Structures are given as C-alpha cells and as structure tokens.
Amino acid sequence: MAKTQTAVKKKGFDAFRERLEGQRADIMSLYQNDVRSGQESTDEGTEDIVDRANNSYHRELMFSLSDAERQLMLDIDKALDRIEDGSYGRCTNCGTEIAEKRLEAVPWTRYCIDCQELAEQGMLAED
Numbered sequence: 001m002a003k004t005q006t007a008v009k010k011k012g013f014d015a016f017r018e019r020l021e022g023q024r025a026d027i028m029s030l031y032q033n034d035v036r037s038g039q040e041s042t043d044e045g046t047e048d049i050v051d052r053a054n055n056s057y058h059r060e061l062m063f064s065l066s067d068a069e070r071q072l073m074l075d076i077d078k079a080l081d082r083i084e085d086g087s088y089g090r091c092t093n094c095g096t097e098i099a100e101k102r103l104e105a106v107p108w109t110r111y112c113i114d115c116q117e118l119a120e121q122g123m124l125a126e127d
Helices: 003-040 049-085 100-105 113-120
Strands: none
Touching: 003 049
16 A cells, blocks of 8 residues: 555544544543432432332433443444554454445444444354
C-alpha cells in the first residue's frame, strides 16, 4: 500500500479511535450515574408494597441496562485493541475488509456484514 494511502487510512482510524474513546467515556459517565441512583434509591419504611415494587423494578432495569452498557464497553475496548494491533477494519471471522460505512455506523464492529448476518443467525462461533 502506498504511503499516502497508509497515512489516509491511519488518519481515518484516528477518527474512529476518538469516537470509540468518546463513547467509552459516555458509558462510564452513565455507569457512574447508575451507581449514584442505586445508592440513593433505598426502600423507606413508609413505602407501600406498590412503591417498593416500582423501586425494585427500576433498580432491576438500571442493572440490566448496565449489563448492555458493559457489553458495549467490552466491544469498544476490543475495537481499540484492534486499532493498536493493526487489525482494525478487518472482519475477525473471515479477514475481509469491513466497509467504511459500516465502521462509521458501528465503529466497534468486528464482523463484515456477511459474517454479522451469520452471527445473528447463530451460525458463527462466538470468540
């Protein structure tokens, strides 16, 4: 690959790195807010059973969202690792180049569109 193409590609990956790091910081901020909310929401003795059920449901919802955020954080970290080791932008399953539009839409993606479809159908082994 010519030096100018490498420089352009590297600059593009720097933009993806910045986006990924920004999303990571956003998730950490949401996590810290969830922790604060969980610490502040305690069952008071004056609450009736409906209030306690609503509070319990709200805490469970916040924890389930945290699980999704945790998975996204792991995906982002893996994408940042791929940028560092030079494998970013290539499908981790088949090795083909991932379309730039796909990377722009989902910068933490590890699969090309074809392999993503296979993964969603359960036809790809998860790593």
